[in-house]
Amino acid sequence: MTSPPLVVDLDGTLIHSDMLHESTLKVLRERPLDVLRIPFWLLQGKAVLKSRLAERMALDPHLLPYNGALLEWLKQQRASGRKLVLCTASDSRIAQVIADHLGIFDEVIASDGATNQAGQQKAETLQARFGKTGFDYAGNSSADLKVWKHARHGIVVNASAGLATQAKAVCEIEQVFPAPSAGLSTWSRALRVHQWMKNVLLFMPLLAAHQLTNVQAWKDLLLAFIAFSLCASSVYISNDLLDLDSDRQHLRKRKRPFASGTLPVFLGVLVSPLLLAASLVLAAQIGTSFFHWLLLYFALTLAYSFGIKRLMLLDCLTLAMLYTIRIVAGAAAAGLTLSFWLLAFAVFLFLSLAFLKRYAELESQSLQGNTKAHGRGYYTSDAPLLQTLGVAASYASVLVLALYLNSEAVTKLYRTPEFVWGAVPIMAFWVSWMWMQAHRGNMHDDPVVFALKDKASLATGVAFAAVLALGALV
The missing domain is CATH 1.10.357.140 (UbiA prenyltransferase)
Structure with missing residues (x-):
């Protein structure tokens, strides 16, 4: 039996960071006056905010703090013939650059300046694309519970023990990648x-x-x-x-x-x-x-x-x-x-x-x-x-x-x-x-x-x- 597509979140999952936060800091450093526009962009929606920030930053994907253990596992999954999909609330320009750099993803689903692919919206997008329980999902936050609810299997990454327990209550957990220690x-x-x-x-x-x-x-x-x-x-x-x-x-x-x-x-x-x-x-x-x-x-x-x-x-x-x-x-x-x-x-x-x-x-x-x-x-x-x-x-x-x-x-x-x-x-x-x-x-x-x-x-x-x-x- 062919395994369903493996959908992977970006922020806090594939990388130990959040591209919205990183892009904001990068704009602050390189174009500080544009930071004053952030509240007005946010009033138009988070998708617009992410798009405006993405178009103002030059991303070097080599420098991002990737989750090494998860990345190695994903490469093994890809080698076994499994389809990998990068699905993220980050802007599509950022997601595509990262996907091109890694070279393991068959498809990219991301925010596009109009739709913010997070939480319930991400769950609906994935259901429409792959059907209910037609995909496995790797995520890290409480917002991902809405996605795991409709996934066949869940992969919990960088999450607290409490969130892992909540995830087990809504779907079968295939793999857990623990969060890095921060004492x-x-x-x-x-x-x-x-x-x-x-x-x-x-x-x-x-x-x-x-x-x-x-x-x-x-x-x-x-x-x-x-x-x-x-x-x-x-x-x-x-x-x-x-x-x-x-x-x-x-x-x-x-x-x-x-x-x-x-x-x-x-x-x-x-x-x-x-x-x-x-x-x-x-x-x-x-x-x-x-x-x-x-x-x-x-x-x-x-x-x-x-x-x-x-x-x-x-x-x-x-x-x-x-x-x-x-x-x-x-x-x-x-x-x-x-x-x-x-x-x-x-x-x-x-x-x-x-x-x-x-x-x-x-x-x-x-x-x-x-x-x-x-x-x-x-x-x-x-x-x-x-x-x-x-x-x-x-x-x-x-x-x-x-x-x-x-x-x-x-x-x-x-x-x-x-x-x-x-x-x-x-x-x-x-x-x-x-x-x-x-x-x-x-x-x-x-x-x-x-x-x-x-x-x-x-x-x-x-x-x-x-x-x-x-x-x-x-």
Whole structure:
């Protein structure tokens, strides 16, 4: 007996994402003014909305997060002679591009700008095309219950245990493909909790001013740390959502929760503004000055995400400023005055780390055979020049540190400045070590994360702290 056609849903089933959400984000990134038209398109119906978005986006089907287990099973079904049909509520232009790319579907049924092929409408379309129980159906959502009700067999994909139970009540389930795990560790990676260590820079002005016994300053800085961390996580999520295509072409970034489809895009759209709101509420409790610096940080990160990151050199300068703003904001939260030396040292050091980050990315892209970094304003051939600029900035930071240690401020803060001079060769070693690791291809594309895991960097940090402590106490 010949098996009936196997009908496969697209969003959340064949791919670990939703093309309506992805197309909206793509239009937001590439044609932001068109986003203002979305409410008017939606008033004309979801089919019209999907059509307008589809005609404004260029889809690369190679980059989508396909459900690997389901796709392999479908290929086996096709090899056995079974007819496969892609039936989706996504627009027909998107569905056809994906079907052509995969090359396993015999037919495509999709929304066409007038009819939205979802839920009951999809069920009626399939009944008219194949007859009642004349097809098997693979789906993932509660809307698919209306389709399973008229299918011979059901294939449940990426669904909760509750939905699987509901599906079994309306038709015989042939196969179940479980949803990817999305627990606390997944959200930790989405929020980039490990990146919160960068916000320790907020405490630098307090340490540099030797105000370790200022209890109120510590309390304010702790709140500031939480506020900056929540704001940073909001930005990280937004950046990931806007950078899906670039991340999916990166060896490591393609595994990020939103790029891989482990977390649905719409959750990121909901969580990001909530994190920002919580951050601003905390910042308002600390003081007006800190609140303004946090707003500047957020505005600059948005500008970076929407365009600056695609501009060569300006992207690195912006990254350096984002690091430096943390120090300035820390001084504002603690009510301290920043020294010129600390700011100058920070700017050059963080500029070096920004160049190091780009250099590592370009080296990685070069190993993949690419001549241009996707979503960036660099060619892989620019790596040697970035290396030169970064090393120069590194040693400029060491020079500023040396000049600071010869200033009057040091004699006022440290009992034995001679011990503190040891910080200069220690810093020179560390920046040289970091660039050597990058040159050898050992560098994580985020130097700060690399340094937190690197034994030599941690030992250097301990040595740096030790000479400062000796200079202050002995």
